[in-house]
Amino acid sequence: MCFRPADASADASSSKCPECGQDIQVLSGIALKRCPHCRCDLVPYLKGEKPIPAAPAAPKPPASPTAPKAPGAPKA
8 A cells, every 4th residue: 555645635836946947746844855856955945045047038039031122223
């Protein structure tokens, strides 16, 4: 039989790892010290010693093509 804590329901909160970006399940009363995916140390982020990196900005959409220019007038 598998034991599952009562807090491990679908409404449990989740956060993202600041290094690998994977979702980390957060159970109440349990503070993770390492990411279960990339094994990075989360303690400096929790203490505020290391800033949490901001999400990368969305790339700019490509510029729309311009209309072709009319050919120059013939020289006399």
